[in-house]
Amino acid sequence: MTEKSGADILIEALCDLGVEVVFGYPGGAVLPIYDALFRSGRIKHILVRHEQAATHAAEGYARSTGKPGVVLVTSGPGATNAVTGITDALMDSIPMVVITGQVPTALIGTDAFQEADTVGITRHCSKHNYLVKDPAKLGDTIHEAFYIATSGRPGPVVIDIPKDVQVATARYTKPGPIRHKTYRPQIKADQTSIEQAVDMLAAAERPILYTGGGIINAGPAASQLLRELARISGAPVTSTLMGLGAYPASGEQWLGMLGMHGTYEANLAMNKADLIVCLGARFDDRVTGRLDAFSPFSRKIHVDIDRSSINKNVRVDLAIVADVGHALEDMVRVFKARRHPKPDLAAWWQMIGEWRAKKSLDFPEVDNDIMPQRAVRALWEATHKRAPIITTEVGQHQMWAAQHFGFDAPNKWLTSGGLGTMGYGLPAAIGAQLGNPKALVIDIAGEASIQMNIQELATASQYRLPVKIFILNNEYMGMVRQWQELTYSSRYSESYSDSLPDFVKLGEAYGWKGIRIEGLGQLDDGIAAMLDHDGPVIVDCRVAKLANCFPMIPSGAAHTEMLLQASEVSGEMDDEAKALV
Amino acid sequence: MHITKEKASRHTLAVMVDNEPGILARIAGLFTARGYNIESLTVSDVTADKAVSRITIVTSASDATMEQILAQLDRLIPVHSVTDLTALGPHVERELALLKVSGTGDHRIEALRLADVYRARVVDATTTSFVFEVTGGREKIDTFITLMREVGLCEVARTGIVAMARGNASI
Structure with missing residues (x-):
């Protein structure tokens, strides 16, 4: 050779x-x-x-x-x-x-x-x-x-x-299957733990499935198995930011995202549950809120392929180290084999119904101004039948997209969750479009984040990738401004997006189509024009400048201390709260 | 606002790792990156083919943090096994120290007498100095060093702890 x-x-x-x-x-x-x-x-x-x-x-x-x-x-x-x-x-x-x-x-x-x-x-x-x-x-x-x-x-x-x-x-020869001498992830769960988990789920009166990005990583089959487990157990389902799409947003048992900007029903259900089944999520600080007040009445099961995720932030009662897809398969099989009847959760669902009635994602409409939430919903209306892939940057627009754009399938929602990297969305959209040439790929962006990797407009042009950028332009680093309103008496230190480029002309300079949407009357037509163009499009959607993202659990607060609207926001926080991320 | 610290207890860990470049940086960096303590760390290859090293780490942490330390170490790709000797049960801990003592007259005689009590060996001598070698648990060495300070101690080198579980089981 x-x-x-x-x-x-x-x-x-x-x-x-x-x-x-x-x-x-x-x-x-x-x-x-x-x-x-x-x-x-x-x-x-x-x-x-x-x-x-x-x-x-x-x-x-x-x-x-x-x-x-x-x-x-x-x-x-x-x-x-x-x-x-x-x-x-x-x-x-x-x-x-x-x-x-x-x-x-x-x-x-x-x-x-x-x-x-x-x-x-x-x-x-x-x-x-x-x-x-x-x-x-x-x-x-x-x-x-x-x-x-x-x-x-x-x-x-x-x-x-x-x-x-x-x-x-x-010399190079293609090696056979790799059997690493030290690295051997545990894929299959211990059978007795699975049986224990199933019995706990079948016996629970107020169970909740708390799902995360691990289910997406485990492949599309895992999402199907989650839906099956939800069906046979009757338990409500919530998800982290990273897990959106694993359970369909149109599903009856869907409570919406949980955590800092999660829904009222998801967070209250976590708080009042008697059993949390965490599937491929990691009890991140954005999810738990104040740890000593997190889900005080529940027993907790944690399925994770990474042993170091277990008991890291929250102590659990039953740890299952396994690939969540395999664990779900085992749980569904055992649940059925044991002929557990579908648990009677009527009382639990009635409580959830009352929380849902709060309609925590509702937002006030303003005359002619486009509320950013409205823009995301309009985008969903116009595109959801095409099962688009949505990427985001980081900030308010990201949370509004997570809250208001319903995902019915896995692998359609690409966002920077853990690190929170501004500038993620446009290049991620480019990568997604390359992997899915026929898909509709939209980067829901903010006017500040999009500038962090704006040079990638050229990459999409070069490879004729028809990605769409939909900028919710409020002329602020909105999430920074929102925290400054909450924590620092609205002293807007460096959070105004000054000297913005003309995004339409900027797009045109790179060979993109540029569209500006100003006022509610132009919203649907602007989105339609974006979708009609078969090349890349950048949309500068001017939205209400001072809209804030609610519901919100402020840093260091418990799930029960959600802010539902701007009028509940106080002016200054104490040092303990200021020190939290 | 004040920053509070959690209660910690001392643990001795034996970590078996691939003997490859950067492994020590991986382990030490994990401790600094996640804010864990290292009181002492020793490393040496221990197999005939020199492929595997044994790292002994003495750390102090709360029970919850200790569980994390073990899981995080185990997560590193080149780590074969992680054993918490303190949790495992009775084990032997030993450390070696070299002490240089300089002086003449009574101090010199007292140094030799103390060394005898602590079973320290003289491994180098001049007319005005000794180098003692002493092995033992951390406390014994600490005490010996403290005593020698009074009789002209001028330099100390310590290896850090190595440890092994008692009994016939091996890791």
Whole structure:
């Protein structure tokens, strides 16, 4: 067998792994890889305009297709620019492999041009990372990296490849199935725990299924199994931000999202439940609110593939370490095998009905001004039959999208949950569109966030990707302003979006169609015009400037202390509350 | 507003890991990144092929944090196993220290006498100095160092704790 260069080994291994798309940006330390890519012609490369966007695009691709996203960037600034997206993927458990060029091995540690300690920098923001110093180990390392990125709790894996390793030659053979010597995620749950969980669920009087992004990661079958478990148990279902779509928003047992901007019924049900079944979620601080007041009357079951998620924030009564898809399958099977009758939850549903009657997502309409919630609902009305993929940036618009755009299927909702990365939405939309060429992909954005990766307009133009950007433009970093109203007596320190570009002209400059929507009368027509255009469109939708996102559980408050409308907002908070994120 | 700290107790952990570059940084970085304490950390390869290292970590944490530390360590890809020796039961803890004592006259004689009591060995000597080697539990070494300060101690080097469970079971 002949030897190949490290760069050729990399490309061949990627092909063996079924990689179709790589998001990247060339530079000095990856030139051999780019040449191998050019000569091979077997992998589509998407040239982004900033490495951070390559990582978010890979996340969008991964989240919408279930396949790992692949990133290729150069050493030094290429790698450091990718760090935000790597961290984002770690927080949201997105399978991603990031290949970074490195200066030649002999120059490592000499402060060489474009040298950065990539494995050092990414050690704690990746699931795992490698510095490959021997081309003979490159092939196996790449296969192992994909295995680690995609199995267990998915996450980003970084492979740092010095330039001389890309040029030096070695043999490559495609390895067989990987059996890692130390890393063996537990996929199947312990059977007695499953039986215990099912019995607890069948016996509960006020159960609630609290679902999260783990169900999306477990694949579409897991979403179907969740629906089945909900059906046979009769339990209400709520979800974290990351889990939206696993249970359909149009389903009868759907309570809406829970947590800081969750619905009244979801949070009250969590508070009054006698059993919480947490499925692939992690009791994040946005979900629990004040910990010592979190769901005081419930027993708690936690299904998670990551043992370190269990008892991290909230102590649970029954821990099940497993892939949530497998656990759901087992629970449904055992529930049926034990012939548990559908529990009588009439009294529980009556309580929930009273909370629902509060209509906590209702918002005041203002004459002619477009309320941002109204805009999201209009967008849903116009598009939901096409099962669009929605991405978001981070802030008020993100929460309004989560609250008012109903998702009926998994893999349709791509948002930066854990890290809260402004600038995520546009590149994620690009990645999602590449993975789903026929889908309608819309980035619901804010005018501040969208500017953080605005250069990616060019990427969509280059690859003729018909993504839509729908900006809810209120001329404020709205969530910052909202917190300043709540916490700092409306001292708007640096939260006004000054000197905004003309988004219509900006879009046009990049070859996009630009549409401006001003006033309620233009809303439906503007959305229709956006959908009619088969290329990329940027919509500057001018919304009510001072609208705030409710309901809201302020930092450090309990689920029972929700603010439902602006009039309940106080002017200044004490230091304990100010210190919370 | 004041920042409160939770109650902590001391645990000794044995962590078996792949002997690969960066593993120590991974472990130490995990502790700093998540705000855990390290009182002492020792590492050395322990298998014939030098492929596996044993890291002994002494940490102090609340029970809940301790559970997290074990789970977080176990989550690192190159970690083979994590054992909380303190929770496991009786175990032996040993540390080695080198102490340099300088002086003449009565101090010198007293230093030798104390060393004898603490079963410290002289591993280097000049007419004005000794280097003692002492092994034992942390408390014994702490006490020995305190005593030697009074008789001319001028330099200390300690290895940190290594530990092993008693009995015939192995990890």
